[in-house]
Amino acid sequence: TLAKVYKLPTIITTSASDGPNGPIMPIVTNLLPDATIVHRPGEINAWDNKDFVTAVKNTGRKKLLIAGISTEVCLAFAALSAKEDGYDVYAVIDASGTWNKIVEDAAIARMVQVGIKPITWVAVGAELLGDWRSELGQEHAQLMGDHLPFSANNISGYLAAKGQ
Numbered sequence: 321t322l323a324k325v326y327k328l329p330t331i332i333t334t335s336a337s338d339g340p341n342g343p344i345m346p347i348v349t350n351l352l353p354d355a356t357i358v359h360r361p362g363e364i365n366a367w368d369n370k371d372f373v374t375a376v377k378n379t380g381r382k383k384l385l386i387a388g389i390s391t392e393v394c395l396a397f398a399a400l401s402a403k404e405d406g407y408d409v410y411a412v413i414d415a416s417g418t419w420n421k422i423v424e425d426a427a428i429a430r431m432v433q434v435g436i437k438p439i440t441w442v443a444v445g446a447e448l449l450g451d452w453r454s455e456l457g458q459e460h461a462q463l464m465g466d467h468l469p470f471s472a473n474n475i476s477g478y479l480a481a482k483g484q
Contacts (some may be wrong), residue, residue: 321351322441325459326448329379330355333372336362341389364393367401376402383408385444387415392427399436409436412444442468 323330332355337343344357356378360369367373376384384407388394395416403409411431418424428438442464449460 322445322448322463323352323355325445325456325463328385329381331358331372331375331379332356333358333360333366333369335360335364335366365397365401366394367398367405373405376407382406383410385410385412385439387412389417391416391418391424392430396427396431399431400434403431403434403436410439410444411436412441413438414440414442 322328330352332344332348332352334344335341337359339362349355349357356375358366358369358372358375360366360372363369384399384402386395386399386402386409388396388398391411391413395411395413399409399411409431411428413424413428418427432438445460445464449456451457452461454460
């Protein structure tokens with residue numbers, strides 16, 4: 321994940337993990353073993369949980385990348401609240417989900433109206449990388465190749481041209 325490659329402070333949270341939302345998926349905690357985990361007892365908006373807000377404040381960051389299981393609830397509610405508290409918020413749309421395009425569009429429109437910036441994980445990665453010659457360029461390229469077929473094709477072509 322980008323968070324791992326770029327060593328971004330990461331907070332993982334779930335509402336009522338022993339209830340209808342279920343526990344945090346093991347693939348998430350396995351990929352990000354150093355992430356802060358906040359188990360909320362039921363608040364739908366993560367920002368309504370003081371431990372979550374404290375964890376965010378403890379990162380020292382004012383620019384937040386937020387994603388959630390549900391674009392219109394998990395992502396939007398936390399993003400709207402963080403923006404209201406003065407954070408510069410980026411909503412990672414394709415790292416979040418919902419059941420149809422209309423719902424997603426409504427959530428994006430709601431967030432954009434208050435200055436939240438919709439973005440995709442590929443764009444986040446490109447902004448973080450900045451230059452393929454970076455020391456993380458190769459690791460970033462591998463991540464892209466692992467998750468995007470078009471990028472894997474580019475990498476294969478590059479390696480073939482180098483005779484590898």
